[in-house]
Amino acid sequence: MKVILLLIVWNLFLDYCLLLMRMIECKDLKKIYTTGDVQTAALKGVTFSIAKGEFVAIIGPSGSGKSTLMHILGALDNPTSGSYFLDGKEVSKLDDDELSDLRRDKIGFVFQSFNLLPRTTVLRNVMLPLLYSQTSEAEREERARQCLKYAGMEESKFLNLSNQLSGGQMQRVAIARSLINNPAIIFADEPTGNLDTKTSHVVMEAFQELHKKGHTIILITHEAEIAAFASRVMTIRDGLIESDVKK
Amino acid sequence: MVAIDILKETFWSLSANKVRSGLTMLGIVIGIASVITMVSIGQGAQASIASSIQSIGSNLIIVRPGAQRSAGVSGGAGSNTTLTTEDADAIKAEIQNVGAVAPEDSKRAQVTAKGTNTNTQVIGTVPDYATVRTIAMEAGTFISAQAVKSSAKVAVLGSTTRDDLFGAGVNPVGQVIRIKNVDFDVIGVTVAKGGSGFTNPDDSIYIPISSAQHFITGDTFVTSLSVAAVDQSSMVAVQNQTTDLLLKRHNISDPLQADFSLMNQADIIATASSITGTFTMLLASIAGISLLVGGIGIMNMMLTTVTERTREIGLRKAVGIRKLYINLQFLSEAVALTFLGGLIGVGLGWGASVAVTKFAGVATQISTSSILLAFGVSAGVGIIFGFYPARKAAAMSPMEALRYE
Numbered sequence: 274m275k276v277i278l279l280l281i282v283w284n285l286f287l288d289y290c291l292l293l294m295r296m297i298e299c300k301d302l303k304k305i306y307t308t309g310d311v312q313t314a315a316l317k318g319v320t321f322s323i324a325k326g327e328f329v330a331i332i333g334p335s336g337s338g339k340s341t342l343m344h345i346l347g348a349l350d351n352p353t354s355g356s357y358f359l360d361g362k363e364v365s366k367l368d369d370d371e372l373s374d375l376r377r378d379k380i381g382f383v384f385q386s387f388n389l390l391p392r393t394t395v396l397r398n399v400m401l402p403l404l405y406s407q408t409s410e411a412e413r414e415e416r417a418r419q420c421l422k423y424a425g426m427e428e429s430k431f432l433n434l435s436n437q438l439s440g441g442q443m444q445r446v447a448i449a450r451s452l453i454n455n456p457a458i459i460f461a462d463e464p465t466g467n468l469d470t471k472t473s474h475v476v477m478e479a480f481q482e483l484h485k486k487g488h489t490i491i492l493i494t495h496e497a498e499i500a501a502f503a504s505r506v507m508t509i510r511d512g513l514i515e516s517d518v519k520k
Numbered sequence: 521m522v523a524i525d526i527l528k529e530t531f532w533s534l535s536a537n538k539v540r541s542g543l544t545m546l547g548i549v550i551g552i553a554s555v556i557t558m559v560s561i562g563q564g565a566q567a568s569i570a571s572s573i574q575s576i577g578s579n580l581i582i583v584r585p586g587a588q589r590s591a592g593v594s595g596g597a598g599s600n601t602t603l604t605t606e607d608a609d610a611i612k613a614e615i616q617n618v619g620a621v622a623p624e625d626s627k628r629a630q631v632t633a634k635g636t637n638t639n640t641q642v643i644g645t646v647p648d649y650a651t652v653r654t655i656a657m658e659a660g661t662f663i664s665a666q667a668v669k670s671s672a673k674v675a676v677l678g679s680t681t682r683d684d685l686f687g688a689g690v691n692p693v694g695q696v697i698r699i700k701n702v703d704f705d706v707i708g709v710t711v712a713k714g715g716s717g718f719t720n721p722d723d724s725i726y727i728p729i730s731s732a733q734h735f736i737t738g739d740t741f742v743t744s745l746s747v748a749a750v751d752q753s754s755m756v757a758v759q760n761q762t763t764d765l766l767l768k769r770h771n772i773s774d775p776l777q778a779d780f781s782l783m784n785q786a787d788i789i790a791t792a793s794s795i796t797g798t799f800t801m802l803l804a805s806i807a808g809i810s811l812l813v814g815g816i817g818i819m820n821m822m823l824t825t826v827t828e829r830t831r832e833i834g835l836r837k838a839v840g841i842r843k844l845y846i847n848l849q850f851l852s853e854a855v856a857l858t859f860l861g862g863l864i865g866v867g868l869g870w871g872a873s874v875a876v877t878k879f880a881g882v883a884t885q886i887s888t889s890s891i892l893l894a895f896g897v898s899a900g901v902g903i904i905f906g907f908y909p910a911r912k913a914a915a916m917s918p919m920e921a922l923r924y925e
Binding site: 369380382384390391392 | 529837
């Protein structure tokens with residue numbers, strides 16, 4: 274009798290620990306785009322969870338719904354139905370301002386097209402997410418410098434304008450920007466899509482570095498070679514998860 | 521912290537996109553400057569015409585003798601000899617709201633002084649004439665009441681007459697001139713008023729009316745009466761009462777048979793200002809069109825930057841900046857742009873008005889209302905079209921804004 278009770282408590286404890294470990298918890302996510310009278314289902318019911326510290330690559334051909342999934346996970350867009358918990362919070366129930374705060378505090382984003390402010394210095398680009406916050410100017414700059422070094426950016430380029438950089442350097446700046454608020458998760462949407470093979474590998478190594486340091490990373494790509502850098506590969510096709518392989 | 525960030529960010533954003541900021545401001549600058557300059561030229565012209573009419577005297581009614589008739593033969597207007605200094609005294613004494621009445625008895629005469637001579641209008645009059653015709657003294661004094669009483673042989677020279685007789689800029693007070701073989705002491709010179717033709721007030725000599733009647737003209741009547749009403753609104757009443765009084769004094773029952781006629785300065789001003797009013801309207805409508813064109817320019821510039829800016833807004837939202845701050849940021853940028861452009865525009869319009877006065881010799885008058893109107897319209901257009909698209913973009917989801925084409 275005592276043993277059974279202990280087992281139940283132990284199991285509950287394990288479940289609880291597992292729940293704590295889970296960074297992302299998705300249940301039956303659906304996204305339907307309506308253009309005029311035509312309805313297109315980009316996601317047809319996706320269920321999975323991602324634990325803290327994982328490096329996940331979501332791979333799939335174009336039109337598979339991987340970008341849509343990424344945008345929902347990144348709190349940039351809302352699902353049509355289903356539930357999505359990020360770090361224990363139900364994202365689909367948040368309003369616009371709460372979503373903004375969530376993106377600021379928990380999420381770092383790296384885009385395919387870098388999305389840096391043109392004609393603006395590297396440092397100011399990295400400090401962008403800290404605008405209008407209580408952080409002092411000196412601390413903002415200090416943190417930006419640290420993140421840039423962390424992302425492997427040479428210090429001599431800190432005051433260069435963003436449009437004077439090479440593609441690889443731009444993506445490093447974007448990675449540094451995504452790190453500035455010390456986010457729980459880093460999302461990367463085809464971060465190597467605009468880069469040549471050599472630079473791609475350099476950027477991917479930078480992500481592996483971040484993974485080793487304990488960051489949770491979710492990456493989207495359509496190249497198996499890039500996905501190979503990750504520790505878990507989810508394949509998406511036609512709005513559904515086709516396979517989910519952990520290394 | 522937020523306010524400082526917004527100001528800093530505004531400065532960075534505008535200075536990082538110099539061409540864009542410059543072109544947007546150019547529309548505002550041109551719109552405002554052209555309106556201010558054009559309206560200032562129009563109003564300057566109006567003011568200068570009004571003031572040259574006013575310089576004859578203000579609220580003036582001139583009574584002139586009518587035609588002399590004897591046995592059905594008309595002697596022509598002004599030939600009658602029935603208007604007298606007593607009529608002037610009566611008008612002043614009996615009619616309300618009359619500021620001053622100045623009779624004058626004038627005649628052209630040859631005048632000599634120390635070997636030079638000129639032919640000019642010799643006007644016999646009274647001290648009130650200076651009030652009625654707004655005559656100011658450059659040197660010396662005008663005719664005094666004492667001089668009129670004693671038929672003193674004193675003369676006040678118009679500035680042109682002084683130039684002709686003594687040379688430009690010379691102070692002739694204390695010198696002697698000779699009019700029709702009678703010596704007069706010069707006691708003053710008037711300030712030049714400008715004007716030309718038969719009634720140039722600068723090319724005249726003023727002497728006491730009694731002296732004129734005794735020594736120069738030999739008349740017992742006066743050639744005209746200048747009546748000044750105290751203000752614009754009493755002009756009509758003064759004019760009607762003067763007519764009635766003179767008819768009564770001259771024993772004329774039928775107004776059509778009157779031996780005098782009245783001329784009202786307000787009529788002249790009304791005609792002139794209706795002309796300048798049209799002129800100002802013309803300039804204002806040209807300015808209005810340039811304001812419209814400037815406004816469309818501002819609108820165009822603001823709207824064409826929307827694509828780039830919408831993506832920027834998407835990025836700002838994606839990195840977790842709240843909608844409110846994005847709105848404030850873009851509002852602040854639009855306000856900064858329009859105010860900066862507005863200030864430059866006002867400065868340029870001001871400068872252009874001054875330059876027009878200086879180099880083209882056209883009088884200008886900068887009006888506050890034109891500045892406010894031009895500034896208001898441009899700032900309104902700039903802020904609405906700078907802020908509204910940004911507000912719309914900030915309300916989109918970050919992805920929508922990032923993908924905006």
